[in-house]
Amino acid sequence: MLNYSCGDVMEFKIKDINLAKDGWTQIEWAERHMPVLMRIRREFERDKPLEGVKVAAVLHVTKETAALVRTLKAGGAEVWLAGSNPLSTQDEVAAALVEDGIRVFAWRGQTPEEYYWCIEKVALSYPHVVMDDGADLHAYLHSKGVDVGRKVAGGTEETTTGVVRLRSLERDGKLLYPVIAVNDALTKYLFDNRYGTGQSTIDGILRATNILLAGKVVVVAGYGWVGRGIAMRAHGMGARVIITEVNPVRALEAVMDGYEVMPMTEAAKIGDVFITATGNKDVVRTEHFRLMKDGAILANAGHFNVEISVSELEKIAVSKRVVRKYVTEYTLDNGKKLYLLAEGRLVNLVAAEGHPSEVMDMSFANQAYSVKYILKNKDKLVARVYKEPGDIDERVAGQKL
Numbered sequence: 165m166l167n168y169s170c171g172d173v174m175e176f177k178i179k180d181i182n183l184a185k186d187g188w189t190q191i192e193w194a195e196r197h198m199p200v201l202m203r204i205r206r207e208f209e210r211d212k213p214l215e216g217v218k219v220a221a222v223l224h225v226t227k228e229t230a231a232l233v234r235t236l237k238a239g240g241a242e243v244w245l246a247g248s249n250p251l252s253t254q255d256e257v258a259a260a261l262v263e264d265g266i267r268v269f270a271w272r273g274q275t276p277e278e279y280y281w282c283i284e285k286v287a288l289s290y291p292h293v294v295m296d297d298g299a300d301l302h303a304y305l306h307s308k309g310v311d312v313g314r315k316v317a318g319g320t321e322e323t324t325t326g327v328v329r330l331r332s333l334e335r336d337g338k339l340l341y342p343v344i345a346v347n348d349a350l351t352k353y354l355f356d357n358r359y360g361t362g363q364s365t366i367d368g369i370l371r372a373t374n375i376l377l378a379g380k381v382v383v384v385a386g387y388g389w390v391g392r393g394i395a396m397r398a399h400g401m402g403a404r405v406i407i408t409e410v411n412p413v414r415a416l417e418a419v420m421d422g423y424e425v426m427p428m429t430e431a432a433k434i435g436d437v438f439i440t441a442t443g444n445k446d447v448v449r450t451e452h453f454r455l456m457k458d459g460a461i462l463a464n465a466g467h468f469n470v471e472i473s474v475s476e477l478e479k480i481a482v483s484k485r486v487v488r489k490y491v492t493e494y495t496l497d498n499g500k501k502l503y504l505l506a507e508g509r510l511v512n513l514v515a516a517e518g519h520p521s522e523v524m525d526m527s528f529a530n531q532a533y534s535v536k537y538i539l540k541n542k543d544k545l546v547a548r549v550y551k552e553p554g555d556i557d558e559r560v561a562g563q564k565l
């Protein structure tokens with residue numbers, strides 16, 4: 165582990181700065197596939213809309229995130245970055261970003277304590293703008309009250325689960341600053357959640373297991389934007405897809421899109437691969453584990469590692485062992501073996517590389533424009549969760565086309 169402090173301030177903490185050369189080629193590859201964000205970078209370089217602004221970001225530290233934070237830096241910002249999952253950081257990218265002057269606190273394979281320590285480091289930069297994916301940074305700032313968050317002009321939120329958490333703070337009258345729900349932009353969720361997660365979740369499962377999807381029974385829990393993307397891609401590769409969904413309207417959509425729909429207690433008996441994408445907890449739990457076939461594979465695409473109840477799985481297992489990278493075999497007390505991928509964390513970011521750059525191009529273009537909007541309108545915005553201002557979506561879609 166390498167860290168560096170200047171005076172009292174720790175400037176970064178990453179795995180290994182010598183990985184930077186690999187990181188740069190990865191970033192170059194991502195930027196080549198992110199034309200909208202590169203166009204914004206040129207605008208930012210020219211106009212410097214973020215001059216003197218400190219941005220604290222908790223995002224998966226991937227090559228695409230590198231393209232975003234380098235764009236913010238080009239606009240004049242000082243950027244502090246931590247990862248939004250203990251297992252998703254690409255260490256070579258973190259190293260290149262440190263070389264580029266970004267304050268990075270992230271490495272792959274963190275303990276929960278290390279993960280929250282990194283978030284705290286970034287929060288204690290006393291940012292003007294906060295960018296988050298899952299709302300752990302927003303939650304930290306709110307837990308410390310106005311003291312640590314006193315300079316925050318506003319923030320953004322990248323994912324469905326984070327927006328849900330922020331809306332709940334808003335409902336309780338506890339939100340301290342305005343937040344733009346970037347997740348809810350059309351050019352975000354229609355593409356990132358659906359096509360991005362659809363492809364990268366399958367990618368993660370295949371990289372971890374190398375199974376053949378054709379002919380498998382794939383059970384997708386949740387038919388939201390993520391779930392429908394995964395279902396579509398699994399079906400396209402020849403799997404028989406079953407959906408479980410608690411919302412009757414969405415369940416009906418799944419039926420009319422041609423999928424079988426049933427409760428998890430039924431699906432558990434016949435599934436070969438289970439993929440959760442609900443934003444909810446304990447979606448797959450003991451009663452389901454006990455019904456599953458020997459050899460069933462469990463993967464999660466939802467934001468937190470609570471959708472598959474790993475703690476219950478641990479309780480009913482008599483033994484466990486790692487059989488491949490990111491594949492843990494649990495032998496249950498009934499003798500059956502279940503295979504959990506990526507410790508129940510986001511399989512697309514742990515076992516693969518997250519979303520393809522092309523789709524993050526749009527998500528992060530929305531982020532960059534939203535930061536600029538917050539700074540320009542900070543005197544008018546109040547502590548609310550805002551939809552992204554209308555013209556950004558059209559601008560991003562137009563540029564992408």
Ligand SMILES: NC(=O)c1ccc[n+]([C@@H]2O[C@H](COP(=O)([O-])OP(=O)(O)OC[C@H]3O[C@@H](n4cnc5c(N)ncnc54)[C@H](O)[C@@H]3O)[C@@H](O)[C@H]2O)c1
Binds near residue numbers: 519
């Ligand atoms: N892996 C990634 O890279 C990635 C990308 C985007 C979003 N996400 C995360 O994926 C999750 C889903 O996001 P989304 O945009 O599809 O949300 P969404 O709200 O559109 O869909 C979630 C669906 O799950 C259903 N659901 C809730 N509890 C359920 C249960 N117990 N059983 C079956 N269905 C249930 C809901 O009714 C809803 O239709 C969130 O946690 C989000 O943050 C992950």
